[in-house]
Amino acid sequence: MSQVTKVERRGRPRNFDPDTAVLQAMTLFLDRGYDNVGIAQICRELGITPPSLYAAFGSKLGLYTRAVTSYLSGNGAFIESSLRRATTVRQVWTNMLYGSAEAVTRGKTPGCLVFDGQIATVDPGVKRLLNQHVNAARQAIQDRLSELGDRDARASSLTILTLLRGFSAAARAGATQSDLKGIADLALAGVGIAKATQDQDA
Numbered sequence: 001m002s003q004v005t006k007v008e009r010r011g012r013p014r015n016f017d018p019d020t021a022v023l024q025a026m027t028l029f030l031d032r033g034y035d036n037v038g039i040a041q042i043c044r045e046l047g048i049t050p051p052s053l054y055a056a057f058g059s060k061l062g063l064y065t066r067a068v069t070s071y072l073s074g075n076g077a078f079i080e081s082s083l084r085r086a087t088t089v090r091q092v093w094t095n096m097l098y099g100s101a102e103a104v105t106r107g108k109t110p111g112c113l114v115f116d117g118q119i120a121t122v123d124p125g126v127k128r129l130l131n132q133h134v135n136a137a138r139q140a141i142q143d144r145l146s147e148l149g150d151r152d153a154r155a156s157s158l159t160i161l162t163l164l165r166g167f168s169a170a171a172r173a174g175a176t177q178s179d180l181k182g183i184a185d186l187a188l189a190g191v192g193i194a195k196a197t198q199d200q201d202a
Contacts, residue, residue, distance in 0.1 A: 018066075021056070021063075022067055023070060025046065025064070026067035026071055026113065030113045035120065035123060042060070042063070061125050061126065061129075064126065068114065068133065078099035078102070079137050087148070089156075092141070092144055092148065094184075096141070098184055100168075100180070101177050104168045111168045111171050114130050134161070142156070156191075159191070166183075
């Protein structure tokens with residue numbers, strides 16, 4: 001076996017799976033935040049060398065971008081599905097709040113990669129990336145509420161987004177799914193929406 005082949009195998013295992021690596025990195029970023037995870041630590045977790053990481057993902061930000069995309073297709077997918085299933089304004093609110101309560105308490109590390117990451121980083125590239133996702137989510141919520149007849153859809157979308165941020169922070173601090181659903185019920189009552197299960201119409 002040539003020396004070149006030996007070096008390549010030490011740098012990037014033959015069974016290296018980029019998708020699995022992205023999931024591992026996503027957990028790491030959710031647990032510690034983008035700024036608090038260095039290249040060396042990422043490489044140890046993934047079992048690769050820095051050159052191999054750059055070859056696979058381009059940069060730490062490239063890996064993080066992939067991790068955010070993966071998160072949004074998993075735990076973060078509740079936003080899109082909540083809006084798609086809703087046929088009334090009430091359902092938008094209940095689906096979003098209950099869906100968030102479930103999403104941020106699922107898995108080993110509570111919280112939301114996007115909301116938590118947005119406030120925990122000083123990296124301009126990361127802030128720009130996460131701001132884009134948050135703004136897109138808020139606009140999608142506003143658009144759906146407007147379609148369903150909410151006459152103050154922008155204010156409603158901002159309120160929902162603020163509650164989702166709060167749910168993520170509360171989950172980080174130890175709130176359970178049951179706790180968050182109780183908070184959701186109080187929030188719904190506060191805006192004139194009676195306690196209801198997801199997708200249940202008035």
